[in-house]
Amino acid sequence: MKRSKNVNLVVVPLIAAAFLSGCGGEDEVAYCVDESNRVIENRDCERGTNSGFFWFFGAAGLGRGSFAPSGERINSTDKAALAKRGGFGKSAQPGGVGRATGKTTGGSFSGGS
Amino acid sequence: MDRHDIEPRQGWPAIIEEQGLIYWKTPLPDGEEISYWHEGAHYSLTSEEVYDIEAVARLMLEMLVEAGDYIIEENLFAQMGIPGWAVPRIKETWESEPPMIYGRFDFAYGHDGVPKLLEYNADTPTGLLESAAVQWHWAKDVFGDGVDQWNLLHEMLVGRWRELAQNGGLPGERLHMLHTSAERSGEDFMTIGYMAEVARGANLMSEIVAIESLGYVEGEGFVDLSGHPVRTAFKLYPWEWMMREEFAHQALEHMGEGPGQTTWIEPIWKMLWSNKGILPVLHRLFPENPHVLPAFFDGEQPASLTSFVRKPLLAREGANATAVIDGKVVERGPDQDYGEEGFVVQEYTDLGDYGGGARPVLGIWTVDVEPAGLGIRESDGLLTTNTSRFVPHVIA
DSSP: OOBOSOOOOSHHHHHHHHHHHSOOSSOSSEEEEOTTSBEEOTHHHHSSSOOSOEEEESOOOOOTTOBOOBTTBOOOOHHHHHOEEOSSOTTOOTTOSSSOOSSOOTTTTOOOO | OEEEEOOOOTTHHHHHHHTTOTTOEEEOTTSOEEESBOOSEEEEEOHHHHHHHHHHHHHHHHHHHHHHHHHHHHTOTTTTTOOGGGHHHHHHHHHHOOOOOEEEEEEEOOTTOOOEEEEEEOSSOOOHHIIIIIHHHHHHHHHOTTOBOSBOHHHHHHHHHHHHHHTTOSOSSSEEEEEOTTOOSSHHHHHHHHHHHHHHHTTOOEEEEEGGGOEEETTTEEEOTTSOBOOEEEESSOHHHHTTSTTHHHHHHTBSSSTTOBEEESOTTHHHHHSTTHHHHHHHHOTTOTTBOOEEETTOSOTTOOSEEEEESSOSTTTTOEEEETTEEEEEOOOOSOOTTOEEEEEOOOOOOOSTTOEEEEEEEEETTEEEEEEEEEESSSSOOTTOEEEOEEEO
16 A cells, blocks of 8 residues: 555645635634734735735634734744845745746635635 | 546535645636646556656666766756855755755656656655645545555655654754745645645644745844744745845855754755756766656757757746757747756657547655655646646556
């Protein structure tokens, strides 16, 4: 047998749904948070060029506008403000590294909460 | 290997989207869309075929080690379009062997039954989620629990992350998983999300971060958005892009396992293997090997070579490749401005028509230095491009 015994996906369905719907907050694993640990709409992580948001994994039950607990999510430090950003990423074509040609696929980004 | 038509599962788009394949629609230049995932057909291989191809992949990995040594000894970096400032770290990591995770060979498998290497995607291979998870679930759904498939990817990836963690090869409290936010279909994001999934399977915490938001603090190294150090970074972003960007110097200076340094996965020496210049090097070293197609740096090919594929040293998805048969251009890949570093010329090989004009390329996944599974993409044309389809397979 050359097949994996089990391919149990936990993270992938959650972030796929969040990416497709452009909204989140109900899921239990992936959150979109801003620099101050405030949980925001997942679409803000994926839309536009604002790099001030990122995904946070690990805690559960946070609604939009609440704050991620410290300990899971590391608190901001002075270094965050000192850092120079944007030094990687300029070569990326809209299609990214993979196969896509760069146009959004039909309706995938539409929809709100 | 055979190709069979088969009934798609009822409601398959929702099934594959839940499994993360949200990027299955490929937009065409004329505004139409085609499906990248194709379960209206599947391929079947015998166990003997799988073991044969697996043996070739193992052999190829050994040959690649010799090819890497050769590039360094012969100083072929400039000819391969690798910038001089990257060379010291490439040489150093080639010796020190920092962590690596995966790669994907692309083999032609025509009707002569001899796998022939088309290229090795050693730095940023994609198609991972559909190979490891989506086709696995397809096989179980369609053929039941007893089905077999050449696909140990998921558990080998989990095992590889676990092994690296146990060996102390992953500095820092968590992994930083870097993707480019320029990619809008979700393909890069879900690929990196799947890597976070398998790392989670090894009890590792990941943070998914757009590479555009990676920060650098003078004298301290790379930091995430919170200002905390990025000690281990898994990137779905090619080294050749990084090396021409603003942070190239910082990445080289702060590369390593210590405080203020970053361990990059895949390591920078993968620039040797993922570069198409590896193909003429393999041919030079192993001219008689039936799995290595004759290949040359552009301009060095003999005049007798009139049927070939010309590929940029650095490109992906068939971009800026040209297929020439009997001296005539018969097909061009999409123009994405690749090729300024130069080209290689590889002898044309027939991918084989497996029915209705479908021409498959076998993507053989490797985890560390072990063959791990198979993902097949087929095209109607001679080049595998961004309009090619992923078609699942079984071992029959």
